[in-house]
Amino acid sequence: MTEGKINSRDERWSLKGKTALVTGGTKGIGHAIVEELAGFGAIVHTCSRNQTELDQRLDEWKTKGFQVTGSVCDVSHRDQREKLIETAASLFQGKLNILVNNVGTGILKNATEFTAEDVSKLMATNFESAYHLSQLAHPLLKASGNGSIVFNSSISSVMAFPSCALYASTKGAINQLTRNLACEWAKDNIRANTVAPGFTNTPLLDAFTFLLSV
Template sequence: MDLSQLFSLDHKVALITGASKGIGLATAEIFAAAGAKVVISSRKQEVLDGVANNLKAKGYEAAGIACNVGNMEELPGLVEKTVEKYGQIDILVNNAAANPVFGPVHETSLEAFDKIMDVNVKAPFELTRLCFPHLRKSSHASVINVSSIGAFSPEPGLGIYSVSKTALTSLTKVYAKEWGEAKIRVNAICPGLIKTKFSEPLWSNEKIMDFVMKQLTIKRLGTPEEIGALALFLASPASSYITGSIFTSDGGFNI
């Protein structure tokens, strides 16, 4: 048996949102190393161009397409430009997320609530739906939603963010159940505290870190590459009989 083929993404096209840094970028690089053509997306084209050029310099096939996923009107263009560039979409990673507030839930404004839900729930719903005609043509279609351990139990100071991630895990199961006959697998990853710019308000807070470290079995923060490796498993033929599953990568926080 050629085990390398189990994790190969040769001839596949992956669209990854929130991919200019952090978990999204690590996932893009790992996918590209596995043979995929990757489309990285975030809000600023100039940043994406620099990231895509860095990936190309390493010998990978990559393109950047700017899109604010919180603006539903921009999502069709992201799908259209991806297909125009590479002719297909086999893998979708809904990684982009927003959390403009940190503090008690009763201090969260409706404006912040709407932004969180638009980016964290509505965008994955709509982008996944828009990708359906292309995913159903693929021989190994996979959708991966990046949720959070907050989906299981609300994280302190991240109330509505946690609510949005609970909704995203439920959305994952809905798509998985309905799209099984189309041979499209849909799974979710729930990272714990990963050292990224996005999570800096948490890991830079001494009080929060003291609490987290007491809960962790593996006494350290996770890395974006560790989440990217799990995403590779879910995107590859190695997970061909897995759909509707929610995977935690949290250092044992929820044991």
């Protein structure tokens, strides 16, 4: 590479000055996403249902020199989603470059055993929250001139696994939402993409493994 050209990974992939909102960023995949974005220079806001856990992570990120703020939010509740976007809009002066819809949960049961409460919980947490937050964030993403939405789906959205019918269905819905938003919001310079991880060593996987073993 000739002198004067970009020759380092950090410079090629710099997110300096970019803003990002990551849901559920205090553990698991969300935690890794926050650290990756902040490590490349992005200014990140994240959320957690647990104030103590959130404060611990914020202290850790501060010692690393990351620009990360956080607020308590349970994204399964509509009013708390609205408050989260209001907070992000205030922090980022009405503009948002990156929205990562990371939060997700699972309930493992045979398909005949899911209750109405199970359906409501998983749909609210895994699908409705991502859809609504994307709706609310649309003006901020559009205002940035170069918005990006990343949805955290799952390999179970395209493959069948035991006891995962409901969880997999919510993730399949995420896949289709991504396709539609990518088409509909391209005119607003907003990209939409889905990441579909396989089994990942996180607290959620630990819970799944336990339930499958009993």
